[in-house]
Amino acid sequence: EVQLVESGGGLVQPGGSLRLPCAASGFTFSSYWMSWVRQAPGKGLEWVANINQDGSEKYYVDSVKGRFTISRDNAKNSLYLQMNSLRAEDTAVYYCARAPSKLTSGDYWGQGTLVTVSS
């Protein structure tokens, strides 16, 4: 069974940093693109970033470029999102998702972790 479990969310002050891990199991992690997608309270889905199988290709939404970094450790079956210089508008539930290709955000999703940026 495919499982994706995000963690690391919480309350952080504006300008602060947070690292979100996503633990994957039930599939060959190193064979898939992976994505981060977020959803602000009461709002729609917003893609944040994705990464290819070996980490050599990474793409980001304009609003997080230079602040967020997506990475993966295939030996640990883990995906990460390093978030720096956080802003109030980054407040959202962050989902990690397994992506069959660069073109799709995900065929399996975790349950999400809430990040709240507030003073």
Add this chain to the structure above:
Amino acid sequence: SYVLTQPPSVSVAPGKTARVTCGGNNIRGKSVHWYQQKPGQAPVLVIYYDSDRPSGIPERFSGSNSGNTATLTISRVEAGDEADYYCQVWDSSSDQMVFGGGTKLTVL
């Protein structure tokens, strides 16, 4: 950047057919994916590459893509289909993924 436009809401009676549209400039040239999200839950992929259905998704769900509009069609709508639906494409000109604003499907 590429924009996908969805109607905020669609209402349909049980047993009828619901159509959720997703508009975008020459969207027929892109692969469209559709997600269902129920309150408090993670999204679920219901249609990928315009019209393919993942395993476990009922045949009542279908998709099409033509001209400037992609459409998610749900036949014989059930109460359990009530959810938010999002379309998504990859914009190769900006190398970014784009979601539509979402459509709330209400089963009357």
